[in-house]
Amino acid sequence: MCVEAAPPPSSRLTRRGVLAGAAALAGTVTVASPASASRRGTERGGTERGGDLVIQGGTLLDPATGDVTEDSVVVIEGGVVRAAGPRARVAVPKGAKTLGAHGKWVLPGLVDAHIHLSTAAEARDAVRAGVTSARSGSTNFYQDIAVRELARRLPARAPRLRAAGVFVTPDLGDTVLADPDLTPLARLRDGVRSAEALRRVVEVNLARGADVIKTRVNERAGLPDQDPLTQVYSREQLSEVVAAARRGGKGVLCHSYSEKGCHDAVTAGVLSLEHGAFVGERTLHEMRRRGTYFTPTLTAIAGLAASSDPVLAERGRAYLPVLKRAVLAAHELGVELAAGTDSSGGKVVPVGREVELMREAGLPALDAIRTATTAAARLLGVERTVGRLARGFAGDAIVVDGDPLADVSVLKTPVRVVRAGVAV
The missing domain is CATH 3.20.20.140 (Metal-dependent hydrolases)
Known part of the structure; x- marks a missing residue:
């Protein structure tokens, strides 16, 4: 059979079937049904809602501009950055879970x-x-x-x-x-x-x-x-x-x-x-x-x-x-x-x-x-x-022990990682 005579990729092999097989090979969890996901409170338009977290006290580097902000605050809500900047200009929500970064540098993931x-x-x-x-x-x-x-x-x-x-x-x-x-x-x-x-x-x-x-x-x-x-x-x-x-x-x-x-x-x-x-x-x-x-x-x-x-x-x-x-x-x-x-x-x-x-x-x-x-x-x-910690960007961050502008090698060993507002 010539390849050109073959029909288009089969619709019978569903995307869900591919995901299930690939998930088994990868050792990942399988895709949950909407009902079970809803019961766990994890289904938000097909994705899990990110976390709420405030990263405070660190020196924030914005790679886009090169700006460096000392004693910074990054507010993440639902896995998304809602505010980032100097402590004096960013309000910290009451009762917010915080991650202290004093003496460290904070960069986007x-x-x-x-x-x-x-x-x-x-x-x-x-x-x-x-x-x-x-x-x-x-x-x-x-x-x-x-x-x-x-x-x-x-x-x-x-x-x-x-x-x-x-x-x-x-x-x-x-x-x-x-x-x-x-x-x-x-x-x-x-x-x-x-x-x-x-x-x-x-x-x-x-x-x-x-x-x-x-x-x-x-x-x-x-x-x-x-x-x-x-x-x-x-x-x-x-x-x-x-x-x-x-x-x-x-x-x-x-x-x-x-x-x-x-x-x-x-x-x-x-x-x-x-x-x-x-x-x-x-x-x-x-x-x-x-x-x-x-x-x-x-x-x-x-x-x-x-x-x-x-x-x-x-x-x-x-x-x-x-x-x-x-x-x-x-x-x-x-x-x-x-x-x-x-x-x-x-x-x-x-x-x-x-x-x-x-x-x-x-x-x-x-x-x-x-x-x-x-x-x-x-x-x-x-x-x-992705690529910055600014309003509307993903709440992904790393905290490193040192100035990356003086020594980029500190990026090899982040002391903390935040993914979608969740400290890993």
Whole structure:
């Protein structure tokens, strides 16, 4: 059977069914019925109402403006910031639950723009590390879609998440078992390469509720038997992925390494370039012109250098300085940078480490912080509610023991995390 002869993604496989299966894989709670949720008082338009909390006494940093407010007060009601500013100008509700931050700094919750969350435990660990919003880098069986739903109903247990569903890649492997509408692709001798096959994977992802689409242009750096400079998709193939995603109103993030691969991805219209170690000046200028984001995942590349595998260790040592130079060049040209750790496999690296590496690459401290707050929020399309502690924004915050403008490394170890008005 040709892929083009296959019917549209089946409506018989319901979104609720996908969520139930993905939730089982992710180890999350299943979606409760409206009646039972109402009995628990947790159902508020499909989400759990956030908490009420006042964070007071800390030094508040607004990444958008760079303003620093000493002895600040942040009032959160129902998981949303109602007021934030100096104590003298902000009224504290009587009887409000308070979190003292005296001698500490208060910032909005951080954003990890490239993370793989496949289990409830990973989602929990991400929140504890200060990540209150994130974008998935894909999962094998839609687990990220289940984690997204968990975050909506139990905010303190997971970051709000933009889910990518399954990876658009030539070899789907066991991912064809994630969905009956993907199984016909297992017959393709050359894998997911034709225009029809590429569109099919995108369409199935969209039918199952993906918020973004993840694809690749190069092989992986983290596998010693692959060459990350080898290109697996052409610009024309990537354009098919982008066009199919746009028909569903979604953007595409693209795994990349080689300069040609990066350039093909950008000119094909991807929303963000991931990794991109060897991106060149020509492509960076094109990114600036198009508004393409750069998520370099410095953390992941630095991690390779510590590998016990000699091939990966050498790759990490060679790639990291090249990528740092690319990050600084992108910043100087005005390309938007977003922090992403590429955490996966049960280990969640604090996104504060990515901010630290951005700073090491040459970004000023405030701009490095913005890559994990305001800039990353824009990439996720949540800039009106995430990335600041201002009226109307999400009641997500971290409290750190030190001045992040003097030492961004304090972001790696927040002393308190608040998610939707609930102290985690």
